[in-house]
Amino acid sequence: xxxxxxxxxxxxxxxxxxxxxxxxxxxxxxxxxxxxxxxxxxxxxxxxxxxxxxxxxxxxxxxxxxxxxxxxxxxxxxxxxxxxxxxxxxxxxxxxxxxxxxxxxxxxxxxxxxxxxxxxxxxxxxxxxxxxxxxxxxxxxxxxxxxxxxxxxxxxxxxxxxxxxxxxxxxxxxx
Ligand SMILES: [Fe+2]
Numbered sequence: 001x002x003x004x005x006x007x008x009x010x011x012x013x014x015x016x017x018x019x020x021x022x023x024x025x026x027x028x029x030x031x032x033x034x035x036x037x038x039x040x041x042x043x044x045x046x047x048x049x050x051x052x053x054x055x056x057x058x059x060x061x062x063x064x065x066x067x068x069x070x071x072x073x074x075x076x077x078x079x080x081x082x083x084x085x086x087x088x089x090x091x092x093x094x095x096x097x098x099x100x101x102x103x104x105x106x107x108x109x110x111x112x113x114x115x116x117x118x119x120x121x122x123x124x125x126x127x128x129x130x131x132x133x134x135x136x137x138x139x140x141x142x143x144x145x146x147x148x149x150x151x152x153x154x155x156x157x158x159x160x161x162x163x164x165x166x167x168x169x170x171x172x173x174x175x
Contacts (some may be wrong), residue, residue: 002046002169004096006031006053010158014090015054022059025149026137028157030055033133035161043126045168047100049161050091051107051130057090058082058108059145068142077114084109 009015019027034052038045058079062072088105092098107130113119123131138144149157 002165003100004050004091004094006049006158006162006165007155008094009050009053009090010155012090012094014086014093015057018057018059018086019053021061022056023145023147024151024154025147026144027053027056028149028154028161029137029144030130030133031161032157033136034130035164037129037133038126039168041125041129043129044103046165047103047107048126048129048133049165051087051104051111051126052133053158054083054087054090054104055108055111055130055134056083056145057086058084061145074114080109080112080115 010019031049031052034048035045038048056079058081060077060079060082062069062076064072084105087108088101091101091104096104103126107124107127110121110123110127111130111134139147
């Protein structure tokens with residue numbers, strides 16, 4: 001039994017606030033990609049899906065004169081740092097195991113190279129998965145942040161992913 005489900009996370013007002021800001025449809029798509037990649041590689045599907053769902057929680061829209069400003073973004077972006085911190089705080093608040101919360105936070109911290117001085121850091125297998133899952137859903141010009149999904153459909157997708165995770169974990173226990 002997991003201490004915290006995706007549904008628990010999703011229904012929390014902090015998650016609602018930040019996931020809608022960075023794009024709910026993108027967050028859910030990345031959670032699914034991370035789940036499938038983790039399943040293929042025999043890694044922890046629950047940790048992967050949670051990191052995928054929360055990876056852009058620190059996203060900030062760098063606008064100038066009503067338009068996305070990529071220069072501003074590149075100069076100022078720390079969304080991975082903010083996201084890791086916010087996700088960690090939320091997970092601990094919801095009762096997540098601290099070791100798992102830390103693993104998820106670190107996967108969020110390293111999901112992008114954007115704030116790193118070099119891009120040669122060595123990621124764990126799980127950290128690589130979250131980065132790959134994000135890249136799979138990226139659209140040019142940051143459009144993936146603006147894809148829409150209505151709340152009921154989002155809820156249903158989250159419920160389905162929780163069921164997939166539970167099924168994988170049950171298989172794991174019986175093997
Ligand atoms: Fe992303």
